[in-house]
Amino acid sequence: MCGATTGGLSVEGIDITKESVVQGVVLRGQQPVAGAYVRLLDSGGEFTAEVPTSVTGHFRFFAGPGSWTVRVLAPGAEPVDRSVVARQGAVAELEVAI
Amino acid sequence: MSRSDVLVDADWAEAHLDDPSVVLVEVDEDTSAYDKGHIPGAVRIDWKADLQDSVRRDFVNKAQFEQLLSSRGISNDQTVVLYGGNNNWFAAYAYWYFKLYGHQDVRLLDGGRKKWELDSRTLVTDVRDRQPTTYTAKEQDTSIRAYRDDVLGAIGSLNLVDVRSPDEYAGRLLAPAHLPQEQAQRAGHIPTARSIPWSKAANDDGTFKSDEELTALYADAGVDLSKDTIAYCRIGERSAHTWFALHELLGQSSVRNYDGSWTEYGSLVGVPVQLGDEAGNPEGGNG
Numbered sequence: 482m483c484g485a486t487t488g489g490l491s492v493e494g495i496d497i498t499k500e501s502v503v504q505g506v507v508l509r510g511q512q513p514v515a516g517a518y519v520r521l522l523d524s525g526g527e528f529t530a531e532v533p534t535s536v537t538g539h540f541r542f543f544a545g546p547g548s549w550t551v552r553v554l555a556p557g558a559e560p561v562d563r564s565v566v567a568r569q570g571a572v573a574e575l576e577v578a579i
Numbered sequence: 580m581s582r583s584d585v586l587v588d589a590d591w592a593e594a595h596l597d598d599p600s601v602v603l604v605e606v607d608e609d610t611s612a613y614d615k616g617h618i619p620g621a622v623r624i625d626w627k628a629d630l631q632d633s634v635r636r637d638f639v640n641k642a643q644f645e646q647l648l649s650s651r652g653i654s655n656d657q658t659v660v661l662y663g664g665n666n667n668w669f670a671a672y673a674y675w676y677f678k679l680y681g682h683q684d685v686r687l688l689d690g691g692r693k694k695w696e697l698d699s700r701t702l703v704t705d706v707r708d709r710q711p712t713t714y715t716a717k718e719q720d721t722s723i724r725a726y727r728d729d730v731l732g733a734i735g736s737l738n739l740v741d742v743r744s745p746d747e748y749a750g751r752l753l754a755p756a757h758l759p760q761e762q763a764q765r766a767g768h769i770p771t772a773r774s775i776p777w778s779k780a781a782n783d784d785g786t787f788k789s790d791e792e793l794t795a796l797y798a799d800a801g802v803d804l805s806k807d808t809i810a811y812c813r814i815g816e817r818s819a820h821t822w823f824a825l826h827e828l829l830g831q832s833s834v835r836n837y838d839g840s841w842t843e844y845g846s847l848v849g850v851p852v853q854l855g856d857e858a859g860n861p862e863g864g865n866g
Contacts, residue, residue, distance in 0.1 A: 499761050518693055520783075521756050528778035529744040530756035531666065533693075542756045545746055554783060556699045 490539050492572060501567035504541035505575030506534075507553055513538025514579065517555035524548045545569075553577050585827040586787065587660055588689050589698060595660075596620055602653055602709075605692070606663040606673040608816075616702030618662065618695065622651045622709065626669045626816070630676055644680050644716045652709025655683065662688035662695070665816075666778075666785040672819040674827075675836055679724060681717025687823065690785040697784055723826065725809045725835035727843055730769060731850060735861035738808040739772035740797075742821045743841070747813070748774040750854040754813060764845030769811070770853040770863040775800045777817040780824045793824050804831055811837040811844070 490504050503521065507514040519540040520531040524547060534540050542549075544567040553561045558579040565573050595601040596619050603621040605613050613623040624630065629647050632639055639647065653659060659682060663670035670691055677685040688695070696702070725733075733739055746752040750766030768774070779796055780788055788796070797804065808825060810818040815838030826834040837844075844850065851863030 495759060496761065500759060516696060518697070523744065523746055525745065527745050527776055529746060529752070532757045533664065543754075543758060543760050544756050545751050545760070552783075554693075554697060556697050560783070 490541055497572065498570045501544045501546050501569045502541060502572040503544050503549060503551065503565050503567050503575070504539065504572060505551070505577060506538045507540065507555065507577050507579060508538065509555075509558070509579050514555055517553055517579070519577075520552045520554070522550040522552060526550070551575060551577065553579055555579050582790065582828060585686055585823075586689050587686050588786075589695055589700060592618065592660060592662075592688050593700065600656070601658045601660060603660045603662065603688070604651075604653070604670075604673070606661055606669045607692070608663075608665050608669050612664050612692070614704065616704055619701060619703045620707050621662075622653065624651070624673060626672060630673065638676065638679075638719075641680065641716045641718065645714050648714035648716070649712050652712055653714060654712040655715060658684045658686065660686050660688055662691045664692045666693060666781055666820070667691035668777075668816040668820055671823045672816040675723065675819040675822055679719050679721075681720060689787060693785040722833075723822070723835055725811075725837040727837075727839055727847065729835065730809055730811070730837050730839075730844065733807075733809050734769060734851065735771045738802050738804075738806050739769055740802060740808060740810045740818075740821060741768045741772040741774050742777040742810055742812045742818050743768075743774075744776055744778075745774055745856065747841075748772075748776075749856045755817075762842075764842055765852055766845070767852040767854040767863075768841075768859075769844060770851045770859045770861050772811075772853075773800050773802060773858055774856070775802070775821070777812070777820045780821060787824060787828060790828060793829055797825070797829075804829075807833040807835070809835050809837050811840040813841045814838070815840045 507517045515536045517534045521529045521542045546569050551563045605621045606624050610625045661670040748768045753762040810821045812818040822836040825831045853859030853863040855866030
């Protein structure tokens with residue numbers, strides 16, 4: 482993908498100091514999974530956002546500081562949940578295997 | 580009106596792909612999604628370029644809507660089946676919009692694009708040719724649309740339903756978390772509005788919950804369904820999803836969608852705003 486960096490998405494053009502980014506990649510084996518659905522759930526388990534993964538299997542959220550759950554849905558796979566802590570001014574990177 | 584008059588499942592859609600009385604229409608926030616693959620025969624409508632006036636903040640007018648549907652080859656007597664990404668947010672918005680302009684038979688594809696993809700059903704990139712039609716719209720049915728003054732008048736008296744995520748309601752986030760958070764408007768919610776996130780009306784695969792579950796959801800959240808209801812979110816698309824659940828699935832007659840939503844309300848000068856997780860009193864305040 483244009484602008485992609487090793488290990489994650491480019492943050493070019495985004496003022497990271499104002500954002501609490503949660504991002505990552507979805508893998509099946511070692512292969513990135515495009516078109517998986519990634520949902521961000523708040524500390525109460527409530528839906529906050531959802532994005533499909535890019536052609537390189539990447540996803541990104543602009544969360545708030547705090548604890549979040551990332552849930553991945555993909556064809557032919559059971560849903561997978563991962564916990565993550567977001568901090569303002571930082572990028573939390575995840576690798577989610579399905 | 581029964582559920583099947585307004586909501587179809589993927590099997591129904593697949594069985595009607597070549598039915599000339601049915602036209603599938605994809606509406607997305609990410610308008611490039613259609614190019615990457617769409618349901619065979621589906622037409623694209625761009626929720627912003629096609630449905631919003633390009634100069635002032637409002638909908639396209641009746642003549643522009645007629646021109647849009649005519650050019651896409653959609654006729655008055657066809658069944659329009661809408662679907663899209665984001666759990667059908669923008670498809671629900673378009674559904675409400677088609678109803679606003681009086682289209683007779685419009686339905687949502689339950690689960691939208693996500694359910695179709697999770698089922699591994701066919702998507703294609705080729706675009707089918709359609710003959711232009713002569714579409715005639717009705718005047719806007721404003722009984723399903725709320726404006727800012729309606730909303731101000733509803734504080735403390737009618738049902739206000741905020742369908743954004745709990746963190747947006749409380750003012751901890753300013754937009755859905757797939758968007759950058761730096762936004763012009765103030766954070767918080769309209770005082771006395773109940774927080775009932777749109778997502779509580781849907782399953783993880785994007786399909787709507789049952790009528791029984793939906794009825795319990797709104798009753799348990801303290802919505803008095805004998806009163807008029809106004810739903811809002813950030814720009815009116817998620818609240819169109821809740822409008823669909825209340826007005827179309829549960830058959831509540833007086834439900835309006837406030838399409839100005841938080842991007843308008845949160846920018847108004849002098850109106851009350853409530854921060855925090857509580858609905859608050861009509862004067863608003865900090866937590």
